[in-house]
Amino acid sequence: MTVGPITRESTMEDLIPESIATTISSGISTVKAYRMHARASLEAVAMKADISVTRLLMIEAGTASSPDELRAIAEALGISVEAI
Numbered sequence: 569m570t571v572g573p574i575t576r577e578s579t580m581e582d583l584i585p586e587s588i589a590t591t592i593s594s595g596i597s598t599v600k601a602y603r604m605h606a607r608a609s610l611e612a613v614a615m616k617a618d619i620s621v622t623r624l625l626m627i628e629a630g631t632a633s634s635p636d637e638l639r640a641i642a643e644a645l646g647i648s649v650e651a652i
Contacts, residue, residue, distance in 0.1 A: 584651065598652045600628040602645050616644035 584592075591601040603613055614624045617640035627633045627641070635649075642649040 597628050597630060599624075599641055602647055602652060603628070606645050608645065613641065613644045617641045 585605070588601045588605050591604060592598055596604070603610070610621050610624055614621045617624070617637070619637060619640065623637070624641070627637065633641075638652060639649050642652055645652075
């Protein structure tokens with residue numbers, strides 16, 4: 569099967585679940601939106617990602633994070649790093 573060219577730009581809603589897109593568009597960070605969608609506590613994600621709760625809070629608040637931190641958080645949430 570051949571797929572034709574994409575004729576319009578993809579929107580955030582095309583790429584991620586609508587509930588997460590809505591949360592992000594309300595001003596919540598992508599990391600926090602995915603964590604909330606997963607119904608995961610700060611403590612659980614921080615523990616799985618091997619970072620402190622304080623550091624996770626900082627990342628959710630918009631502080632710059634390293635690629636390794638983002639990979640660990642994505643893995644803890646069960647999503648691809650590209651999603652966040």
